[in-house]
């Protein structure tokens with residue numbers, strides 16, 4: 592698939608110099624997933640939201656808003672990439 596997929600219900604909390612974040616950003620690029628990126632070093636609000644919502648300031652963290660409005664905060668770069676691969680496969684089936 593050559594077009595990018597916009598995933599409005601996903602947001603990646605990250606910062607530029609974090610290698611684990613770079614790994615997840617590379618996965619987004621490779622999968623052509625257009626996910627909002629929230630840099631916690633550039634935005635104090637994003638940093639506060641991450642700590643308040645996810646419970647830790649660790650990045651990367653993927654905020655996942657489900658259809659029913661439930662929000663899940665997914666930490667750990669490996670788990671995030673696995674989720675994104677699965678997500679993009681599902682989206683491929685729908686598209």
Ligand SMILES: N[C@@H](CCC(=O)N[C@@H](CS)C(=O)NCC(=O)O)C(=O)O
Pocket residue numbers: 608609610611612647648649650651666667668669
């Ligand atoms: N095992 C984690 C490591 C993530 C990690 O160490 N992130 C660092 C930045 S590169 C961090 O957020 N450290 C601050 C903290 O853990 O509170 C992963 O793979 O995502």
